[in-house]
Amino acid sequence: MIHPIPAGTRDVLPDEMRELRALGERLRATFEQAGYGEVWTPMVEYEQVLRTGDERAADAAYRMFDDQGRVLALRPDMTIPIARVVATRLSDAEGPLRLCYSAHSYRVVGQRTGQQREFLQSGIELIGVPGEDGEVEVVTLALSALEAAGLARHRVGVGDGSLYRRLLTALEVPGDRHRELLECLTRRDMVGLELRVDALGLARDARDLLVGLPELRGGPEVLERAGDGPAGEALERLRTLYAALEARGVADRVILDLGLVRDLGYYTGAIFEIYDPAVGFALGGGGRYDDLIGRFGAERPACGIALDVQRVHVAQAAEEGQR
Amino acid sequence: MSATGLTIAVPRGALMGGTLDLLDGLGVDTAEVRSNDRKLLFEDAGIVTMRPSDVPTYVEHGAADIGVTGKDVLIEAPGRDVYELLDLGFGRCEMVVAARGGSEPLERALRRLGRLRIATKYPRIATEHFGRTGRQIEIVAVKGSVELAPLTGMVDGIVDLTATGKTLAENGLEVVEEIVTCTARLIANPVAHKLKAPEIDALVERLRGSSS
Numbered sequence: 001m002i003h004p005i006p007a008g009t010r011d012v013l014p015d016e017m018r019e020l021r022a023l024g025e026r027l028r029a030t031f032e033q034a035g036y037g038e039v040w041t042p043m044v045e046y047e048q049v050l051r052t053g054d055e056r057a058a059d060a061a062y063r064m065f066d067d068q069g070r071v072l073a074l075r076p077d078m079t080i081p082i083a084r085v086v087a088t089r090l091s092d093a094e095g096p097l098r099l100c101y102s103a104h105s106y107r108v109v110g111q112r113t114g115q116q117r118e119f120l121q122s123g124i125e126l127i128g129v130p131g132e133d134g135e136v137e138v139v140t141l142a143l144s145a146l147e148a149a150g151l152a153r154h155r156v157g158v159g160d161g162s163l164y165r166r167l168l169t170a171l172e173v174p175g176d177r178h179r180e181l182l183e184c185l186t187r188r189d190m191v192g193l194e195l196r197v198d199a200l201g202l203a204r205d206a207r208d209l210l211v212g213l214p215e216l217r218g219g220p221e222v223l224e225r226a227g228d229g230p231a232g233e234a235l236e237r238l239r240t241l242y243a244a245l246e247a248r249g250v251a252d253r254v255i256l257d258l259g260l261v262r263d264l265g266y267y268t269g270a271i272f273e274i275y276d277p278a279v280g281f282a283l284g285g286g287g288r289y290d291d292l293i294g295r296f297g298a299e300r301p302a303c304g305i306a307l308d309v310q311r312v313h314v315a316q317a318a319e320e321g322q323r
Numbered sequence: 324m325s326a327t328g329l330t331i332a333v334p335r336g337a338l339m340g341g342t343l344d345l346l347d348g349l350g351v352d353t354a355e356v357r358s359n360d361r362k363l364l365f366e367d368a369g370i371v372t373m374r375p376s377d378v379p380t381y382v383e384h385g386a387a388d389i390g391v392t393g394k395d396v397l398i399e400a401p402g403r404d405v406y407e408l409l410d411l412g413f414g415r416c417e418m419v420v421a422a423r424g425g426s427e428p429l430e431r432a433l434r435r436l437g438r439l440r441i442a443t444k445y446p447r448i449a450t451e452h453f454g455r456t457g458r459q460i461e462i463v464a465v466k467g468s469v470e471l472a473p474l475t476g477m478v479d480g481i482v483d484l485t486a487t488g489k490t491l492a493e494n495g496l497e498v499v500e501e502i503v504t505c506t507a508r509l510i511a512n513p514v515a516h517k518l519k520a521p522e523i524d525a526l527v528e529r530l531r532g533s534s535s
Contacts, residue, residue, distance in 0.1 A: 157517050188406040191508065217520050255517050275514045280385020281404070282514065 008061075008109055008117025020120070023149055023313055024102050027122040030145040031100035036124050039099050041081035047071040052295050053080030054266045061106040061117045074106040079266070079289065079304055082125050087296030096128040102309070115281075116310065123286070123306030127293065130301035132241040135270045135288060140248050142274065142284070142305040150316050154276045154283065155253050157217070158241065159260025161267035161287055163234040164214065170230030171206045185214055186261050206230075214259030220246075222256045241270060266292045272305055278318030283311045325369025326350045328522040329515070332382055332390030334375035335360075337486070338507050341413035342391045346370070348533055349526065379403040379510060388515035389523065394505035395484055399445050406516050408527055409509040418448055420500040421491050422480035423473050429499060432479045433458055442472030442481045449482040452502045470494040 005011065012020065028038065047063065050073055060073035075081055078101045090097060102122045109115040124141060126134050139156055146154045164185055168178050177200065184193040190211075197210045209229060216222045223239050238256060245254050255275075262271045262285060271287035286305030293300045325331070327349055333342050333356070343353040346368075356365050356372065364371050371387055376399075378392035383403045395418060397407060420441075422429050432439055438459040443449045446462045453460045463478050470490060472478045484505065485491055488498060509530065511523055 155518060188404070188513065191407050191410045215524070217517055255520070257517060273517075275517055277514075277518055280383065280512050280514055 006117070008115065010116070010118075020309060020313060023316060024120070024122055024309055026148045027145045027307065027309070027312075028100065028102055030148045031122075031124050031141065034098070034141050036098040036100035036141075039082065039085065039101055040103070041075070041078070041085060041101075043074060043104065044072045045075050045081060045084075047073045049084060050075065050080055053083055053292060056263070056265055061108045076107050077105050078103055078121060078123060078306065079125065079286075079292070082304075083289075083293045083302070084296050086125075086127050086300065086302075087293050087298040091298045096126065098124070098126055100124045120309040121284075121306045122309050122312075123284070123304060125302060125304035127300050127302040129303075130290070132237070132244045132270075134301065134303045135241055135272075136244045136248055138286065138303055138305050139245060139254075139272060140250050142272075142286075142307065143250055143253055145307070146274070146283075146312065149312055150319055151276060151312070152319055152322075153278070154274060154315070155255050157255045157257040157260050157273040157275060158238070158245070159257040159271050159273075160234040160238055160269060161260075161262060161271040162269060163231055163238075163258060164261070166234055167210065167213065167231045171202065171210065173200060173202075173210075181210075182261075185259065186263055190215070217255055217257040217259060219256065220251075222258060226258060237269065262287060270303065274305070274307065276312075276315040276318075278315045279311050281308075281311060283315060284308050325367070326352070327369060327526055329388040329519060329526065330369050330371065330386075332378045332387035332392075333370050333372045334378055334390075334392050335372050336375060338375060338391060338393060338414045339372070341411070341507060345391075345411065345530065345533070349529055376400070379405055382510050382512050385512045385514055387512070388519055389509060389511045389526070391507055391509055393484075394503075394508055395445065395448070397508060397510070398503070398505075399447050401447070404513055406511040406513060407508050408511055408523075409530055411507040411509055411530065414505075414507040416484045416486045416505050417498075418445065418482065418484055418502040418505060419491075419498045420452070420480055420482055420502065421470075421473075421485070421496040421498050423495055423497070425497050426499040429480055439480060440478040442469050442478040443483060444469060445482055445484075448502065452482065452500075470496060 060076050062074040064072050066072055082099055104118055104120055106118055109117055124138055126138050143156060181196055194211050197207055213226060216226055220242060223235060226235055242256060245251055260271055260273060266289045267287040268290045269288040273285040274283040276283055284305060284307035288303040290301045293302055343356060346353050352368055356370055375392045376396050378390040379400055381387045382390040382405050393414060429439060438461055440461045440463060441449050442463045442465050446464055449462060465472055469481045469483045473480055474494060516523060
């Protein structure tokens with residue numbers, strides 16, 4: 001007899017569980033040592049609360065009603081619940097807040113794509129530290145947590161979530177076209193992007209910038225090749241961030257990526273994605289979200305990174321196979 | 324590792340010749356692939372072969388760094404997390420609506436019966452096309468030769484890919500609407516796109532040079 005479990009979920013048996021626990025513990029210990037205190041929030045939230053955080057985040061994988069007929073949803077990530085906690089329970093806390101978590105989140109994925117609807121995330125949120133100081137702290141901490149987990153070949157992609165939008169505005173691309181161009185970039189459809197940019201009938205320089213800039217990724221030479229131009233402000237921020245990462249000795253792990261986009265809408269500046277050659281999907285990601293906590297009533301700058309523990313586990317197993 | 328430093332997913336079938344010709348131009352030795360049509364994995368050349376609709380799957384999972392597949396496959400299976408880097412220009416086909424005796428029988432079926440029955444291997448493209456043009460349809464999913472379906476009276480028309488229109492004509496079907504032109508596309512795994520950026524950029528640059 002078959003008793004199915006929901007698509008995208010799984011059972012974990014002792015052999016795997018032992019390894020997952022050990023891995024999660026190493027990540028958590030690294031975060032805890034760096035002064036990040038662990039928090040726990042409800043797995044279910046009012047849908048309205050999630051929607052306050054991000055319209056698209058409210059597109060949850062599971063929804064249900066409570067006994068009063070209110071709509072509940074399983075959280076799509078931990079960042080929105082933590083923003084809610086910070087704006088409410090911790091609104092009086094002075095100075096920077098350092099919080100970490102290890103918890104399941106739930107998202108819609110394609111049918112039979114081999115991806116998880118229920119996934120375990122281990123992550124950090126740094127609240128109250130603006131600019132590159134905050135970003136450098138979360139990036140270096142995530143990198144050392146992965147090192148503590150036994151990874152050796154991981155990299156972090158660093159970009160700016162507002163870069164392309166600023167570029168469109170600076171080049172005076174009509175506002176009603178922004179959305180389709182940004183959607184091409186989010187879908188990673190570079191052919192469609194080029195077609196639509198060509199259709200705008202811009203001057204050669206502007207056209208080349210809109211098509212070429214998102215393809216730039218690699219070391220510091222990327223920032224040189226990007227020059228200054230209309231995206232100057234965002235590029236300047238990336239330069240400062242890269243210099244700070246270099247000063248912390250992690251530059252060799254950094255891939256500057258001017259085409260990086262994240263599909264959650266709350267990011268306001270720097271964004272990150274973690275890669276390992278053993279896994280075809282990103283191991284995690286994050287970024288700066290300076291407006292999010294304000295949506296819950298107490299404006300504070302913040303940034304964070306979340307790691308997908310099961311994917312890190314795959315990379316860890318592959319790394320052990322290498323030795 | 325291959326001459327390109329990348330693992331490449333090559334589609335079997337209509338796009339295979341064009342893809343291998345491109346790879347020859349990049350200095351990849353494709354002789355073994357051409358001479359052996361049972362083997363699937365060619366480690367020395369860095370090539371894996373598969374049916375075109377599997378290419379996005381292998382590339383999304385990182386089993387291949389890059390791949391070549393038709394735009395029809397990418398439209399029919401959206402949400403695959405892969406980069407679409409280049410329109411390679413070859414393998415040009417039209418996605419069309421075809422029916423026996425032109426558009427008149429379709430219009431009549433829609434007017435009198437309120438919906439069209441359409442056989443296709445591309446249910447998503449068909450649903451989108453008829454939805455956009457405000458016509459109700461009933462999709463009949465078939466796997467083999469779609470042309471047979473209207474001949475037996477099972478459906479009013481088909482949505483299918485055609486290069487020359489020959490097979491349609493031989494079965495007495497006429498193209499009544501063109502939906503979209505499809506060509507071969509170069510796609511890449513998002514992680515490989517970052518970790519192997521120099522290799523991928525070098526390849527894209529050379530392909531751009533040769534295709535224009």
